[in-house]
Amino acid sequence: MTGTPGAILEVRDLHTQFSTLDGVVRAVDGVSFDVARGETLGIVGESGCGKSVTAMSILRLIPPETGRIASGSIKFEGEELTTLSEEEMKRLRGHRISMIFQEPMTSLNPVLTVGTQIAENVVRHLGVSWKAGRERAFEMLDLVRIADARRRLDEYPHQLSGGMRQRVMIAMALSCDPQVLIADEPTTALDVTIQAQILDLMIELKEKTGTAIVLITHDLGVVAETTERVVVMYAGRKVEQAPVEALFEEPLHPYTRGLMGAIPRLDVEADAAGTRPRLQEIPGLVPILTQPIVGCAFAPRCGFATDRCRSERPPLVDAGAGHLVACWEIDRVRRAA
Amino acid sequence: MSDAPVLQVEGLVKHFPIHGGLLQRQVGAVRAVDGVTFSIRRGETLGLVGESGCGKSTIGKVVLKLIEPTAGKIVLAGEDVTALKPGAMWTHRRRIQTIFQDPYSSMNPRLPSGTIVGEPLENFGIARGADRDQRVAQLFRRVGLRPEAARKYAHEFSGGQRQRLGIAKALSVNPDVIVADEPVSALDVSVQAQVLNLLIDLQEEYGLAYLFISHDLAVMRHISHRIAVMYLGRIVELTDKRTLFTQPLHPYTEALLSAATAPDPKRRGQRKKIVQGDVPSPAKPPPGCHFHTRCLYATAECRVTDPPLLEVAPGHHVACLRRPVGGDPGPLTAP
Numbered sequence: 149m150t151g152t153p154g155a156i157l158e159v160r161d162l163h164t165q166f167s168t169l170d171g172v173v174r175a176v177d178g179v180s181f182d183v184a185r186g187e188t189l190g191i192v193g194e195s196g197c198g199k200s201v202t203a204m205s206i207l208r209l210i211p212p213e214t215g216r217i218a219s220g221s222i223k224f225e226g227e228e229l230t231t232l233s234e235e236e237m238k239r240l241r242g243h244r245i246s247m248i249f250q251e252p253m254t255s256l257n258p259v260l261t262v263g264t265q266i267a268e269n270v271v272r273h274l275g276v277s278w279k280a281g282r283e284r285a286f287e288m289l290d291l292v293r294i295a296d297a298r299r300r301l302d303e304y305p306h307q308l309s310g311g312m313r314q315r316v317m318i319a320m321a322l323s324c325d326p327q328v329l330i331a332d333e334p335t336t337a338l339d340v341t342i343q344a345q346i347l348d349l350m351i352e353l354k355e356k357t358g359t360a361i362v363l364i365t366h367d368l369g370v371v372a373e374t375t376e377r378v379v380v381m382y383a384g385r386k387v388e389q390a391p392v393e394a395l396f397e398e399p400l401h402p403y404t405r406g407l408m409g410a411i412p413r414l415d416v417e418a419d420a421a422g423t424r425p426r427l428q429e430i431p432g433l434v435p436i437l438t439q440p441i442v443g444c445a446f447a448p449r450c451g452f453a454t455d456r457c458r459s460e461r462p463p464l465v466d467a468g469a470g471h472l473v474a475c476w477e478i479d480r481v482r483r484a485a
Numbered sequence: 486m487s488d489a490p491v492l493q494v495e496g497l498v499k500h501f502p503i504h505g506g507l508l509q510r511q512v513g514a515v516r517a518v519d520g521v522t523f524s525i526r527r528g529e530t531l532g533l534v535g536e537s538g539c540g541k542s543t544i545g546k547v548v549l550k551l552i553e554p555t556a557g558k559i560v561l562a563g564e565d566v567t568a569l570k571p572g573a574m575w576t577h578r579r580r581i582q583t584i585f586q587d588p589y590s591s592m593n594p595r596l597p598s599g600t601i602v603g604e605p606l607e608n609f610g611i612a613r614g615a616d617r618d619q620r621v622a623q624l625f626r627r628v629g630l631r632p633e634a635a636r637k638y639a640h641e642f643s644g645g646q647r648q649r650l651g652i653a654k655a656l657s658v659n660p661d662v663i664v665a666d667e668p669v670s671a672l673d674v675s676v677q678a679q680v681l682n683l684l685i686d687l688q689e690e691y692g693l694a695y696l697f698i699s700h701d702l703a704v705m706r707h708i709s710h711r712i713a714v715m716y717l718g719r720i721v722e723l724t725d726k727r728t729l730f731t732q733p734l735h736p737y738t739e740a741l742l743s744a745a746t747a748p749d750p751k752r753r754g755q756r757k758k759i760v761q762g763d764v765p766s767p768a769k770p771p772p773g774c775h776f777h778t779r780c781l782y783a784t785a786e787c788r789v790t791d792p793p794l795l796e797v798a799p800g801h802h803v804a805c806l807r808r809p810v811g812g813d814p815g816p817l818t819a820p
Binding site: 194195309310311312339340341342343344345347366367368369370371372373392393396406407408409410411412413414426427428429430433 | 536537643645673674675677678679681682685700702703704706707708730740741742743744745746747748749750751752753760761763764
């Protein structure tokens with residue numbers, strides 16, 4: 149794969165590993181993707197597929213005591229991130245690359261007012277005065293539509309609801325006009341009506357600011373509604389990548405197909421009798437990542453698997469129009485549609 | 486599905502006192518459940534859906550008598566169990582069992598899984614010794630676990646397998662009703678599908694009634710026969726699944742359905758009206774209709790008058806002043 153023109157973030161053959169008592173966990177096992185300026189890229193997969201570790205690797209937040217980026221390259225605006233010093237990374241994080249996480253309460257400082265926390269970030273990265281920082285904090289709270297923003301500046305995180313805390317996190321993340329925002333399960337802890345508000349807000353702000361978003365989630369509904377391109381991960385590997393319409397129109401990897409068949413659908417009309425169609429199950433369990441995986445990681449659970457799948461790792465191939473898939477049996481899978 | 490309800494709940498109220506001040510006197514109450522009535526028939530799944538703090542989990546706990554109701558009546562298989570003290574309730578626990586969101590926290594980490602699943606059999610004097618072991622093996626097979634796994638401990642199982650263990654344990658005493666509180670929320674989608682399919686199979690096999698508590702509308706639609714939508718301690722709409730999803734009448738139900746994401750990019754941007762703001766605190770619910778602060782159609786009357794839950798069409802109960810009995814089921818307009 150070569151760099152896409154206009155790519156702001158280029159991840160190449162990333163391997164991130166953790167040392168545990170059970171051996172080395174290959175959490176990310178050779179993942180490559182690009183993020184174009186201003187686009188929303190979704191990374192989707194189930195627990196342990198490596199999607200969050202990929203995000204942590206980009207931000208260089210892998211705890212050095214247990215984990216490390218074993219190999220690969222992460223380029224942001226052409227600059228290699230894997231070799232930057234911690235000081236240089238600190239200048240980048242929260243400024244040109246920002247992040248929001250699932251639980252805002254754990255990312256916000258409980259003893260500082262939200263105004264101070266946002267202003268701190270602005271003062272630190274942009275070198276403006278405290279007064280200007282506070283003013284920027286107010287603008288940002290207003291931008292994420294927190295009512296009565298002036299008063300909220302002086303409130304502490306515990307005085308805010310979960311939805312408002314996530315708005316504060318977004319305000320802080322966007323306060324220095326980042327080029328890339330990494331959002332790791334940003335709405336998973338929120339109620340559906342609040343989730344809808346936050347997703348709408350993120351899309352609206354992206355259009356306003358031109359910030360590229362890497363949205364990491366397990367929720368295919370969230371992916372369908374917010375992203376432009378999607379990377380599907382399984383067992384630390386990228387198994388499929390496609391424009392969002394193509395992925396949902398014709399998922400090509402048997403794992404992606406399995407996932408889509410496994411979710412109960414709200415948008416599909418129930419039949420007259422109200423009978424409940426069986427959900428498609430994916431048999432078996434995800435592989436243990438301490439052992440090297442030979443062949444395709446999904447082969448033990450895949451109905452299409454052959455001897456080749458069990459012995460040779462399938463490369464990512466372009467199935468047309470930017471739809472990449474790592475599967476040896478792609479023709480058979482397609483016919484089985 | 487037979488018509489006799491196995492579980493009836495009438496006017497159920499649960500208030501949690503709030504203590505404050507120097508003497509820790511009661512200064513208020515969290516009105517977690519505020520007058521809820523429903524019934525479940527044999528072989529039926531009633532879904533309780535709502536956002537955090539709506540009281541759905543509290544209803545589960547009160548129905549199980551893990552906490553005492555403040556007021557109201559619980560009738561289990563024809564017997565009023567509302568006032569029963571723990572000792573007397575104990576014999577009824579055989580009829581009503583529960584499955585939790587995180588079965589791990591409900592399992593003794595020092596006991597082999599077979600002992601955990603077999604414990605209720607001994608407690609209720611159903612089976613002992615070799616007979617018990619045989620039943621445990623049957624239960625393991627029925628929920629899709631290998632009987633040899635009975636020697637393993639809870640931590641040796643995956644999340645989905647542990648949920649199967651929880652189901653086996655609940656099933657062991659052959660209950661009439663199972664209260665399932667977010668049983669699949671902690672599971673990955675592929676495993677979630679396995680557990681939902683298992684729950685449906687078991688219901689058809691044993692005629693179990695489920696009180697299924699979840700925040701997930703898609704899961705709800707899949708497993709429930711009837712669904713009760715809750716908001717701040719009250720049921721605002723109760724009807725069969727099909728009607729709820731095709732012709733919701735309560736503005737809150739409409740808002741919930743509209744807010745749910747669908748795995749279909751073509752439907753993007755079709756979200757109509759999203760409710761604004763947050764759910765008010767159940768310690769200080771708004772007067773009148775609890776939803777009026779976020780409702781697009783609220784009138785002056787909605788701010789002062791409590792809407793009763795009325796059967797506005799056969800089998801379709803709605804608590805909204807703008808949805809009178811026999812009224813026009815068409816879309817509402819802002820006043």
